[in-house]
Amino acid sequence: MYNPKSQKATEFIDHQEILDTLAYADANKANAALIDSILEKAERRKGLSHREASVLLACELPDRTERMYRLAEQIKKDFYGSRIVMFAPLYLSNYCVNGCVYCPYHHQNKHIARKKLTQEDIVREVTALQDMGHKRLALEAGEDPVNNPIEYILESIKTIYSIKHKNGAIRRVNVNIAATTVENYRRLRDAGIGTYILFQETYHKESYEKLHPTGPKHNYDYHTEAMDRAMQGGIDDVGLGVLFGLELYRYEFAGLLMHAEHLEAAYGVGPHTISVPRIKRADDIDPNVFDNGIDDDTFAKITACIRIAVPYTGMIISTRENKKVRERLLHLGISQISGASRTSVGGYAEDEPEDEKSEQFDVSDNRTLDEVVRWLMELGYIPSFCTACYREGRTGDRFMSLCKSGQIQNCCQPNALMTLKEYLTDYASPKTREVGERLIEAEMKNVASDKVRFIAAERLVKIAQGERDFRF
Numbered sequence: 001m002y003n004p005k006s007q008k009a010t011e012f013i014d015h016q017e018i019l020d021t022l023a024y025a026d027a028n029k030a031n032a033a034l035i036d037s038i039l040e041k042a043e044r045r046k047g048l049s050h051r052e053a054s055v056l057l058a059c060e061l062p063d064r065t066e067r068m069y070r071l072a073e074q075i076k077k078d079f080y081g082s083r084i085v086m087f088a089p090l091y092l093s094n095y096c097v098n099g100c101v102y103c104p105y106h107h108q109n110k111h112i113a114r115k116k117l118t119q120e121d122i123v124r125e126v127t128a129l130q131d132m133g134h135k136r137l138a139l140e141a142g143e144d145p146v147n148n149p150i151e152y153i154l155e156s157i158k159t160i161y162s163i164k165h166k167n168g169a170i171r172r173v174n175v176n177i178a179a180t181t182v183e184n185y186r187r188l189r190d191a192g193i194g195t196y197i198l199f200q201e202t203y204h205k206e207s208y209e210k211l212h213p214t215g216p217k218h219n220y221d222y223h224t225e226a227m228d229r230a231m232q233g234g235i236d237d238v239g240l241g242v243l244f245g246l247e248l249y250r251y252e253f254a255g256l257l258m259h260a261e262h263l264e265a266a267y268g269v270g271p272h273t274i275s276v277p278r279i280k281r282a283d284d285i286d287p288n289v290f291d292n293g294i295d296d297d298t299f300a301k302i303t304a305c306i307r308i309a310v311p312y313t314g315m316i317i318s319t320r321e322n323k324k325v326r327e328r329l330l331h332l333g334i335s336q337i338s339g340a341s342r343t344s345v346g347g348y349a350e351d352e353p354e355d356e357k358s359e360q361f362d363v364s365d366n367r368t369l370d371e372v373v374r375w376l377m378e379l380g381y382i383p384s385f386c387t388a389c390y391r392e393g394r395t396g397d398r399f400m401s402l403c404k405s406g407q408i409q410n411c412c413q414p415n416a417l418m419t420l421k422e423y424l425t426d427y428a429s430p431k432t433r434e435v436g437e438r439l440i441e442a443e444m445k446n447v448a449s450d451k452v453r454f455i456a457a458e459r460l461v462k463i464a465q466g467e468r469d470f471r472f
């Protein structure tokens, strides 16, 4: 029985409820009156249920789809302004005991180079990341209790936070590691992580079990209930995602929103972020063997519908996508993007030799961080290196209620501009700096409070003089 409050995976992601939702969406995909009423609700910025959002996703009326796209862009502007948060992944280890059939790290893959960063390697990698200008990382690791135990992850986090190279610092470490115990989530929380990210891969239990034939990840319920344990362990910023291409996208979409509704119903706080990865070519992996690949138009529609359904949730796009796709999705709701990513274990400090490749998937956007930052600014966005919220204790429901009241804008806009100023001063090319300085001047006018604007202006001067790490 479907029960969003239940802590049992098969009750909050109820298969029959998803099938009923898809049937309802199909029956109403050309029902203009219903679609209009759903869009009107969405326009009030209250979000949508999985059923309502599924109708929008199924909608076949071109003018309504256009309206959806415009609304997604407007909602994003209302909640995020023009800010885009920047981050980079850091792969710690690709040792893995699982058999995930879409992932090159799967246990049976004997020709990928297996690597694990030592603490000294981490210092080199993080120094290289700091020298690019990154302040926020997403840690990635395969699941391997012997090679990558929780102690290794915790030690690595400690190392990362301790590295202060020139003016650099990693100020927020998000973590994307396999589902674990409440106790381990508590230890991750105590280590000061930002968001705990775990992709569901697919919400379809039967497919999930086939796609994860061996290893601890085979257990659908344990994986699907991971966010519940994370919340019980005191982590209140969690990030959801599915790997699009594995199962029917409309099924995944409904499941993803039901998961978000479950977190809201059971813990009073929805997901902090939602990621939208699509399956990519990789060592030993041909994405074409998966039948459910989605084209760029469908991908855009999914992104817009998620944006409309959960207006307060950040949305992340990685370098799995190329510049053109990223540009399109930025208009439809994406609020965080990675830049200059390496998906190999090591590779920031120096390139991997050809015969020792360890990467997880092919990257489709190979630009430098400087190029990505300038591109964003030329599109009218403010690249933000801000990490203030969680460092000020604005996480979970505190973050969400500030977001919902609109108060957060008074912090986010100046914080984005101050961290951009740091980036421009310390790391940008002369051309990027020039574009950025003009942008900061123009965007300071959009800081609503006179008092905050005044303080931010003073701080911008101080940053130019060498002071760092201001935040509201």
Ligand code: SAM
Binding pocket: 102, 103, 104, 140, 141, 142, 143, 176, 177, 178, 179, 198, 199, 201, 217, 242, 243, 277, 278, 279, 280, 281, 282, 285, 320, 360, 361
């Ligand atoms: N081992 C952890 C887990 O079980 O969730 C860490 C995650 S892994 C390093 C990060 C994500 O990469 C996976 O959750 C999966 O969705 C994605 N991934 C795996 N293979 C991929 C591929 N071939 N193309 C695109 N993304 C892939």
